[in-house]
Each structure stands twice: as C-alpha cells, then as structure tokens.
Amino acid sequence: MSRYKDILTVEKDHLEDKKTISVDERIDNLINLKTLIKKHENILSMQKKYLEDKKTISVDERIKNLKKLKSTIKKYENDIIKALELDLGKHIFESYSNEVGFVYSSIDHTIKNIKKWAKVKKVKNDLAQLPGKSYIYKCHYGSVLIIGPYNYPFQLLIEPLIGAIAGGNTVVLKPSEYTVNLEKVVIEMIKDAFNEEYIAVVSGDYQVNSALLDLEFDYIFFTGSVNVGKIVMEKASKNLIPVTLELGGKSPVIVDNTANLKISAKRIMWGKLINAGQTCVAPDYVLAHEDIYDDLIKEFIKVTKEFYGEDIKNNKEFGRIVNDKHMNRLKDIIEYDKNKIVYGGEVDLKNRFISPTILKNVDLNDKVMSEELFGPILPVIKYKNMKDIKNYISKHKNPLALYVFSEDKAFSEDVITRFSFGGGCINDTISHVASNYLPFGGIGSSGIGSYHGKNSFDTFTHSKSIVKKNTKLDIKLVFPPYKNRINIIKKVMK
Known part of the structure; x- marks a missing residue:
C-alpha cells in the first residue's frame, strides 16, 4: 500500500x-x-x-x-x-x-x-x-x-x-x-x-x-502551478525521469516616464485581459514611474472601455473564470483590497464573471501582491528609481515574463539584462510567446x-553522441605503458 x-x-x-x-x-x-x-x-x-x-x-x-x-x-x-x-x-x-x-x-x-x-x-x-x-x-x-x-x-x-x-x-x-x-x-x-x-x-x-x-x-x-510543479518534480525524481515544467509567477510590467502612454496602456490591457486574465504570461502588476502614474491609470481605464464598452458583463468578447474555486479566490482578493479599486471590482459568481479591475496606490503588503493573480485584476504601483524596481521584483523573483515600456533604449536594455525571468517584450506584452523561432519557458520558480x-x-x-573510428590507423599514445609519454601529451593538450 x-x-x-x-x-x-x-x-x-x-x-x-x-x-x-x-x-x-x-x-x-x-x-x-x-x-x-x-x-x-x-x-x-x-x-x-x-x-x-x-x-x-x-x-x-x-x-x-x-x-x-x-x-x-x-x-x-x-x-x-x-x-x-x-x-x-x-x-x-x-x-x-x-x-x-x-x-x-x-x-x-x-x-x-x-x-x-x-x-x-x-x-x-x-x-x-x-x-x-x-x-x-x-x-x-x-x-x-x-x-x-x-x-x-x-x-x-x-x-x-x-x-x-x-x-x-x-x-x-x-x-x-x-x-x-x-x-x-x-x-x-x-x-x-x-x-x-x-x-x-x-x-x-x-x-x-x-x-x-x-x-x-x-x-x-507539465504545465500548471508552481506548487503542483514541485510535486511533479519530486515524483519524477524517484524514477530519475527528466521533466519540463512550465509554471508561472507574478510577471511585472515596468513603464518609465518616456513611454508612449496611449500605446503602452493598450498593449498592457490587451495582454492582461485576454482570456479574462487567465494567462501564465499576463501582466500581473505594473510598476509605473511617479511622473506618469496617474496619467497611465487614466489611459488604462479609457482603453478598457474602448475594448469592451460600458457593459462588459454582457460583452461576449470578454471571457469567464474557469470555476467557482477560482471565482472565490479572486473575489477574496478584490474584497480585501476594495478600498484601492479605481475601476471595476464587479463580481458575479453565478455567471463566473469578474470585471476588469484596476487598483491604485498598491504596495507589497496588499493581498493583491501576495500571489499570482491569474484573473482580470491589475495592481498599479508607483516607483521613483531603479532601487524601487529592484525591491518589488526581488519579492517575486524569476517571473515567467517581464515587460518594459520605454522610449529610452538604455533603460530598456538595463531592465532586461539586470533581472532573471523566462522571456518578455519591450513595448509589448505576450507576443514573444507566439513565435516558432523563440524558446518559451521559465527559469527558477517559473519553470524548467x-x-x-x-x-x-x-x-x-x-542528443546522442557517437564517435565512429576506423581501424586503418592505430594511435598508441594513449595506451599503456605510458613511459616517456607525459611530455608529448602535455604538448598536445596544453
């Protein structure tokens, strides 16, 4: 047994x-x-x-x-x-x-x-x-x-x-x-x-x-959650079975003060809201520079209305949450941080609907920042400098994706080379996944x-390595006895 x-x-x-x-x-x-x-x-x-x-x-x-x-x-x-x-x-x-x-x-x-x-x-x-x-x-x-x-x-x-x-x-x-x-x-x-x-x-x-x-x-x-991924790896290890684990994590979006806000907002909200946010590489939270923070949030709200109208619940182009368990999970997050909601927050358990929801003035102590959201909830965090960015990303290391929106090429290059993550985009979200020429996978806690x-x-x-040797020439250097051969081998292998 x-x-x-x-x-x-x-x-x-x-x-x-x-x-x-x-x-x-x-x-x-x-x-x-x-x-x-x-x-x-x-x-x-x-x-x-x-x-x-x-x-x-x-x-x-x-x-x-x-x-x-x-x-x-x-x-x-x-x-x-x-x-x-x-x-x-x-x-x-x-x-x-x-x-x-x-x-x-x-x-x-x-x-x-x-x-x-x-x-x-x-x-x-x-x-x-x-x-x-x-x-x-x-x-x-x-x-x-x-x-x-x-x-x-x-x-x-x-x-x-x-x-x-x-x-x-x-x-x-x-x-x-x-x-x-x-x-x-x-x-x-x-x-x-x-x-x-x-x-x-x-x-x-x-x-x-x-x-x-x-x-x-x-x-x-295996594709799924980090916790189940650990179970898969543990069980596989008992029989030394090789694994690929496609997991997840809190994928950040960084928007600096040079970004094109209209385009940034459109591409971020598209990546966030397809499949009602149930996407492993969806933007999980936004780090927005303090200079453009309020304007970006206004653009988020504006573009969401442009995408789905005022009556999102009856818009057939917006998806539903998979089951009651995940509905209740997302409902708890919304209720816990409801004082920070600036848009959305509607929950209909019967129809498995959660409206696109934007939260403002979020910090690491909020429930919305405690786990991967996997739903149409977007917390927006204000940052001043790279030190702030490092602080937030360090709390949720090795995300499956990272996105940066900026017209400053040096800043973008710094971000994508500084942090460890599976893959991502500059001035876009999710599109790196839809390529037959790019590898897709995580690193660390986001996958193997x-x-x-x-x-x-x-x-x-x-990849099986094969050497095919002929028998017409027999090099005796490597065979015993080794007398007087050390100097020769040192010259050959130096």
Missing part, C-alpha cells in the same frame, strides 16, 4: 473544498486509485512495447502523424471552439488565434523543418576522437506524459504533443479536469486519430495525476526547460 499512501495527502485546495475526507471515502479512493494505476500501467506497457517493436518511428511516419493530427483538429474545430466557449467563455477570435490557429501554425512549421532537425549532424573532432568522425544523433526518449492546464486547455496540451510526435515518442495526454467540455472533445479527437498504443488520453482529477506520476514514463511535460518550434523538438529528443 505504500505506493498509494500519498493520495491521502491531497492537495490543499481539495481539502478546503471537502472540509474533511471520511475514512470510507479514503478507502474508496485507494481502491479506485489501484484500479486506475493498473489501467494506466497497461497503457504505458502497451506504448513501450509499441516502440520496442518498431525500434524507432521514422521521420516520414512522424510527418504523416502530424498531418493526421492537423486534419483531425480541423474535423473537430467547431467542437473545440464551442467547448472553449462553454468552459471559459472564450470568444471565437481568441479561441482560434490563441488556441486552434496557434497549433495549426506550429504543426506546419514542424512538418516543414523536422527533416532538418532530425538529421544526423557531423561535428568537429578533438584529439581523443582521432582517427575518426563525431556525430550527434537525435533520438526519442520513449513514452512521454503531458499534463495540461485549464487556462489554454487545447493549445497547452497539443503544442507539446506536436514536439513529442516530432521527436518520435509515444504519448499519454492528461487534459485539465476543470475544462470538462474541452476534455471530452480531446478524448474523442485523439481516439479518432490514433491508437492508444501510440497516443492515449487519460481523464480524471488530482488522483489520476498522482497515479500517472508514479509510473515510469521516460519524460514528463523550454519549447516551441525547434525547441520543442529538442525538448522531446535526446
């Missing part, structure tokens, strides 16, 4: 919802978990055997499977978009541009470049490889587990799948249980396209995640590893 005992230490949020878990429930959980583990073990064994029998999945087969994935997504495109609307209130424009279309672009880019990425690469020799030639082979890891989040439940599940397919792996997908409608579509879609021995979908809650993480996958790719484009292929493949 030791393998299953960790399930009794359930996630904190689950305990808060349940208040207490009865003994009978715990016994049922353990029985169900044992059944789940057996089922998942069978899938994993089947996938490992599939790879063993095939030896490797050829690049041509991978391209064929990527094309099949794209054609199947097109077949289910309307269902995907409808599911995203039901789960997150996403407008079709956001669903297509940020989820479905994003994936199409990635598949096309991968198909176009995979042969070049997978090609055996000849590299230079050092002395030890002579007489011979040195090569790098890109090889699959094996059976990959991909656990997706709820905020972009399609894109953040399928985007790593593209890399895993390109790398020649088999895959188990675990969609978020919070987006139930999208989960159903993904299950049907993948089952329609692929056999379980190649790509399978597993559904369920945190118990299923826990069961999957106890299995001996060859690679784990990166993906997108070639970086996805590299993430899901191992």
